[in-house]
Amino acid sequence: MRSLVQNLTAIKQLHLNWVEMYSTVPDILVNASSLTSLQFGYCELNGEFPLGIFHLPNLEKLNVAWTNFSGMLPTSIGNFHSLNLLDISGCHFYTLVPSSLGNLTQLNYLDIKFNQPLQFVPSFVAYLTQLSFLFLDNNEITGQIPSWLVNLAQLTTLYLPGNNLQRAIPRSLFQLRNLEILDLSSNSLSGQVEFDQFSQPKKLMELQLSYNKLSLLIITNLSATVPQLELLDIQTNMLQGSLPIPPQSIRNIWSAAIITVEKFRPCSAT
DSSP states (O other), rough: OOHHHHTTOOOOOOOOOOOOOOOOGGGGGGGGGEEEEEOTTTTTEEEEOOOGGGGOTTEEEEOTTOOOSOOOGGGGGGGTTTTEEEEETTOOOOOOOOOGGGGGGOOOOEEEETTTSSSOOGGGGGGGOOOOEEOOOOSSOOEEOGGGGGGGGTOOOOOOSEEEEEOOGGGGGGGTTOOEEEEEEEEEEEEEEEEEETOOTTTEEEEEOSSSSEEEEEOOOHHHHTTTTEEEEOSSOOOOOOSSOOOHHHHHHHHHOOOEOOOOBBOOOO
């Protein structure tokens, strides 16, 4: 690794995703002040992550997903005001994700799945109003889905599966006008899911609610509230009764993707 980068002082993008390097990150990389994109995802890089990386002045993208780094995420990561992509999924830094991430107001993509146990959806996310992609899978998150997520008006993709989220899904979540993919599967969510004239997920294409404790699904007008829906997964819940979707809409959805329903009696119309 050192021999690769030691003379690249003017480099702007260094992408080594999926390259099995089996080495440490050399300290000399912190001298590459022109770097705008640094991506080491799914490598075998190891050792302590050099803190100097967090002082590169022009960095916009940082991906160290599923590496074997040790060390910590310093609060100075909040000084990356130009950062628009941060992927630290699958890393096990020995400190919790610092709240200073809330200073990264230009973030468009944040992935911290399979990371340190978070207990709750981090409150600093509320300040990241430019987020389009948010991944918080498998972080032992408990409690309710926070209603302030509705303030992330640019969200297109929200992943929260594999946690222990409880109680009802807030109706405000379905007011996100740009939401395309919502995955809340494998939690302990209960109550009802309701789409009505006040819902705004017009662009929703994928809705995954499987492996929860939901008891009721209400969709008053599928073609009006979720006209782009291609995948609906509600298997393994506590749902009973008729699927509240007209048969002609079922055929349309079946033609594009998969519907999985358990303990549901199909509509009687043909």
